[in-house]
Amino acid sequence: MLLGEKVNKKIVYLLVFMPIILVAIFFSLEASPVSNKINYEEFSISKGESLDSVAERLGASKLIRSPFVFKILGLVTGSSKKIQPGQFTLSPHLSAAALISKFAKAGSGSITVTIPEGLTVYEVDKILSEVSVISPGALIQFSKDRKIEGRLFPDTYKFLTNTKVEEVVDIFIDNFNKKVGSILGHDPKNQEENLILASLIQEEIPDQEEQKIAAGVLKKRVRVGMALQVDATICYAKRMKSAEKGSSCYPLTSLDMKIDSAYNTYLYKGWPPGPIASPGFSAVSAAVEPQDSPYWFYLSDPLSRRTVFSENLEEHNRNISTFLKS
Numbered sequence: 399m400l401l402g403e404k405v406n407k408k409i410v411y412l413l414v415f416m417p418i419i420l421v422a423i424f425f426s427l428e429a430s431p432v433s434n435k436i437n438y439e440e441f442s443i444s445k446g447e448s449l450d451s452v453a454e455r456l457g458a459s460k461l462i463r464s465p466f467v468f469k470i471l472g473l474v475t476g477s478s479k480k481i482q483p484g485q486f487t488l489s490p491h492l493s494a495a496a497l498i499s500k501f502a503k504a505g506s507g508s509i510t511v512t513i514p515e516g517l518t519v520y521e522v523d524k525i526l527s528e529v530s531v532i533s534p535g536a537l538i539q540f541s542k543d544r545k546i547e548g549r550l551f552p553d554t555y556k557f558l559t560n561t562k563v564e565e566v567v568d569i570f571i572d573n574f575n576k577k578v579g580s581i582l583g584h585d586p587k588n589q590e591e592n593l594i595l596a597s598l599i600q601e602e603i604p605d606q607e608e609q610k611i612a613a614g615v616l617k618k619r620v621r622v623g624m625a626l627q628v629d630a631t632i633c634y635a636k637r638m639k640s641a642e643k644g645s646s647c648y649p650l651t652s653l654d655m656k657i658d659s660a661y662n663t664y665l666y667k668g669w670p671p672g673p674i675a676s677p678g679f680s681a682v683s684a685a686v687e688p689q690d691s692p693y694w695f696y697l698s699d700p701l702s703r704r705t706v707f708s709e710n711l712e713e714h715n716r717n718i719s720t721f722l723k724s
Contacts, residue, residue: 428464429471432490442562443501445483449473452481456497461488468494477502484560485533508558515552515678516600520637522550522676526557526566536563548597548673549574578682585686590672596685597673601630602698606680608705612696613688615707624694626663634674635659697721 441459443452449472453465462468471494472478480502488497509529513522523537540563541547551574557566582589595616599609616626633647635657640647647654655662661670677685693707695714699721706721708714 428467429494430463431493432460432463434491436489436491438487438489441486441488443481443483443486444562445565447483449478449481452501461490461492462494462497464494468498471495472498482558483562483565484558485562486560508556510554510556512554513550513552513676515681516597516675517550517552518634518637518675519547519550530559531557531561532563532566537566540564540567545672546570548593548676550676551577552676552678553577578679581679581682581686591669592685593677593682594669594673596677596681597675598626598628598630599684600677600681601633601675602628603705604703605705606684607689609681609684610687610689611691611693611707612705613684614690615693615696617688619694620668623667625665625667626669628663631661631663631670631674632657634670635661 439459439461441456441461449469450465453462453468453472456462456468457465469478472481475495475498477498481498482501486500488500492500509531511525511529511531513525517525519537519541523532523535526532526537527534537546544567546567550570553573555569555573557569582592585592595613598616599612603609603612616628619626629650632650632654636647636650636654638659638661639657655664658665660666661674663670691707692709694710695708695717696705697708697714697717698705701721706717708717
């Protein structure tokens with residue numbers, strides 16, 4: 399009778415634990431890497447995308463063996479609520495657990511980035527790519543199909559690492575609209591021209607009151623058909639032709655002044671084709687509400703950064719000799 403009890407206990411143990419062991423083996427196999435070969439590919443997760451959707455797409459891409467097991471792992475570990483949007487570099491040699499961990503850790507990759515006033519799309523791309531928010535050149539490439547120069551509003555932002563460039567741009571544009579959209583809306587017929595003007599004075603003039611006067615000068619010159627002759631536009635044209643697009647372009651040379659570009663406001667009259675940088679609040683305000691003055695020319699004193707205005711060319715030439723020629 400004692401022997402029979404022992405046999406019965408073994409049978410009970412087998413009946414209880416064998417399914418658990420089989421399930422564990424099943425999950426272990428289904429959660430293992432699809433392949434031992436390293437073959438990287440890009441995988442993006444959109445903001446608000448569900449765990450089910452991520453699992454199904456991973457399965458369709460042959461990056462996991464079982465979407466079902468992936469979802470169970472996500473729920474059991476609590477990682478399903480931590481999966482963050484972004485752009486990820488994945489490979490089938492990674493296990494389901496490794497992938498879940500990678501997606502969840504993206505949330506800890508939150509980075510605070512400050513974009514100063516007056517930066518070009520090239521410079522913003524460099525800042526964001528250096529801290530792994532986007533891939534190098536992603537913002538520049540995006541700007542070729544969508545007008546974003548001038549709209550990457552200078553401010554402090556919080557981004558996740560490996561974020562899709564479209565989402566980064568949406569954050570910038572949303573902030574741009576919130577901060578200066580209503581100001582530009584005061585002159586709806588000239589919003590683009592005013593944004594271009596704001597970018598010009600942002601690049602050349604730091605003082606808000608002087609920005610207003612310079613905005614009036616430049617609008618007056620365009621109105622009468624005078625060339626703007628803004629050095630910052632030459633700098634932008636020079637950067638566009640340079641491999642080092644984020645580098646400084648000063649000092650300008652006589653050859654730079656001859657660059658055949660629509661942004662060369664010495665060669666071509668009127669406004670350049672678009673903004674040359676992203677202006678801040680004060681520059682946008684100055685462009686929309688410029689100050690009338692008797693001035694037609696200005697230059698920047700390189701030592702004090704003060705703007706020196708002139709009523710005529712003779713006075714302007716004297717100022718050039720005084721402030722710009724040593």
